[in-house]
Amino acid sequence: MEQRFVNHLPPPPVVNVPSAKVPTELDEYLFDLNGFIIIKGALSKAEVADANARIAQIPRALPRAGWHGWVQREDHPEHRGISYQQVYELGGTFERMIDHPNWINYVARFVGGHDNFDYHHGPLFIDENFYTIRGPGEAIPLHAGGHDYCKRMAYGYHDGRFHCNQINVLVAFSDIGPGDGATMVIPGSHKSTVIHPYFVKRNQEQRNEWADGGGASVDGVPGAIEVHMEAGDAIIFVDSTCHGSAKRANPGERLISVFRYGSSWNRTRWGYHASPELLARANPFARKIIHPQDYQRPPGTAARW
Numbered sequence: 214m215e216q217r218f219v220n221h222l223p224p225p226p227v228v229n230v231p232s233a234k235v236p237t238e239l240d241e242y243l244f245d246l247n248g249f250i251i252i253k254g255a256l257s258k259a260e261v262a263d264a265n266a267r268i269a270q271i272p273r274a275l276p277r278a279g280w281h282g283w284v285q286r287e288d289h290p291e292h293r294g295i296s297y298q299q300v301y302e303l304g305g306t307f308e309r310m311i312d313h314p315n316w317i318n319y320v321a322r323f324v325g326g327h328d329n330f331d332y333h334h335g336p337l338f339i340d341e342n343f344y345t346i347r348g349p350g351e352a353i354p355l356h357a358g359g360h361d362y363c364k365r366m367a368y369g370y371h372d373g374r375f376h377c378n379q380i381n382v383l384v385a386f387s388d389i390g391p392g393d394g395a396t397m398v399i400p401g402s403h404k405s406t407v408i409h410p411y412f413v414k415r416n417q418e419q420r421n422e423w424a425d426g427g428g429a430s431v432d433g434v435p436g437a438i439e440v441h442m443e444a445g446d447a448i449i450f451v452d453s454t455c456h457g458s459a460k461r462a463n464p465g466e467r468l469i470s471v472f473r474y475g476s477s478w479n480r481t482r483w484g485y486h487a488s489p490e491l492l493a494r495a496n497p498f499a500r501k502i503i504h505p506q507d508y509q510r511p512p513g514t515a516a517r518w
């Protein structure tokens with residue numbers, strides 16, 4: 214009999230949604246190498262049009278922190294554009310995006326935790342979902358990177374399985390090319406242990422690029438590349454990848470959404486909770502991803518959620 218060394222690796226996990234796409238060997242290699250992968254045509258043109266039409270229903274005059282149904286405009290500085298939080302409440306494409314077949318198995322694979330205690334409340338949890346509109350001069354500064362280690366953003370790989378704590382699905386809702394204010398990433402930076410000199414200089418100069426009057430972008434940062442996408446393409450990245458965006462130079466608007474996934478143990482970033490209406494109509498798998506747990510109460514007390 215042929216001699217073999219012991220294989221300590223557990224078998225690969227069962228695919229969460231067998232009817233949906235799974236990452237290829239190349240996808241997994243590139244994700245490990247770069248911290249991100251791009252899925253072309255993740256949403257169809259019809260899905261993109263449906264989503265943009267739902268956003269168009271929100272009055273542009275909605276002030277920062279104002280509500281439109283269950284969606285709230287984020288209270289962030291104007292130089293980062295307009296962001297609407299909790300867009301999965303808008304239904305249609307946005308609701309489908311919770312467990313979209315073109316990425317749900319990717320997200321589940323990269324967050325990992327199959328067959329272990331990470332799945333105690335279910336496979337995944339979305340702690341934030343928003344849509345951002347940016348016009349000329351607007352951008353988001355450089356942030357994250359492997360040097361800035363924290364559990365929530367961390368990249369992990371153990372025994373043949375990914376264990377990332379935050380996987381972002383960033384979808385383009387407009388075509389994004391040169392001058393459009395593209396998302397920018399530093400490939401491989403999720404594994405960097407050395408701080409980028411850009412951050413060192415920024416810290417020395419005590420520049421707050423996030424505050425009102427900040428308005429910085431990733432343009433010109435060595436190692437950073439623009440991710441050009443057509444409407445419907447998605448970039449899936451671990452949050453520890455150093456990222457941000459270019460400043461939009463062209464007229465018009467750049468439209469994107471971001472859904473952030475992690476383990477079912479997480480909690481909502483800004484204190485939002487899926488509405489009772491959405492929980493009532495969502496399919497059981499999607500419902501688990503936005504509401505992993507019912508809370509215990511004494512009998513006879515009111516339970517809103």
Ligand SMILES: O=C(O)CCC(=O)C(=O)O
Pocket residue numbers: 345353381395396397456457458469471
């Ligand atoms: O707006 C972008 O292109 C990047 C989004 C971003 O920085 C984030 O999701 O943390």
